[in-house]
Amino acid sequence: AQSVTQLDSQVPVFEEAPVELRCNYSSSVSVYLFWYVQYPNQGLQLLLKYLSGSTLVKGINGFEAEFNKSQTSFHLRKPSVHISDTAEYFCAVKGTGGFKTIFGAGTRLFVKA
Amino acid sequence: NAGVTQTPKFRVLKTGQSMTLLCAQDMNHEYMYWYRQDPGMGLRLIHYSVGEGTTAKGEVPDGYNVSRLKKQNFLLGLESAAPSQTSVYFCASSYGTSGNTEAFFGQGTRLTVV
DSSP, rough: EEEESSSSSEEEEETTTTEEEEEEESSSSOEEEEEEOOOOTTTTTEEEEEEESEEEEEEEEEOEEEEETTTTTEEEEEEOOOOGGGGEEEEEEETOOOOOOOEEEEEEEEOOO | OOOEEEEEEEEEEOOTOOOOEEEEEEESSEEEEEEEETTTEEEEEEEHHHTTTTOEEEESSSTEEEOSTTTEEEEEESSOOOOOOEEEEEEEOSSOOOOOOHHHHHHOOEEEEE
């Protein structure tokens, strides 16, 4: 079984500042890791995913995440945020042999002018 | 380019009423899922299906039933709605048996039970 913990429920940040959204996971098997974004009143869409290989993964809209196996973390970063990045971000995990995705509770990113 | 379509988008039910939420996907995906989203709890899996004619329980199945009579459709039923079922419901689908395939989501159905 897998579980996901997103360490911050809300992250306020000023426009053009860097941001990091933290995610830790636990699993007894190898996993794939995902970050999804949900804009207001919309469904979730994929930002990026880690499958294997390079631990630094780049996604859409300038976001990137780093997989750290020893710390079981998959933190999401962006060097300079925009107002349009205001949304809720979900970290998710799936066992490599499975098909169910387990989601974290979400982190609400609020970008201020 | 529809992807995953949910019907309806909004609904208000009285306690004890029944309803069916419809999910349709046009990507020929094998797997389909129903989640509910509640504040501070992320998405919790209600039921899922690994193919036409098959369904299975997720984390929070009580009070819900599902059917997958056609590959492209996944129905979620509430037989006797309760206020605790007030939530936003999301349908998702994914392709194939490999774990690395991401889920594609519908726009959600906001359900209020009064």
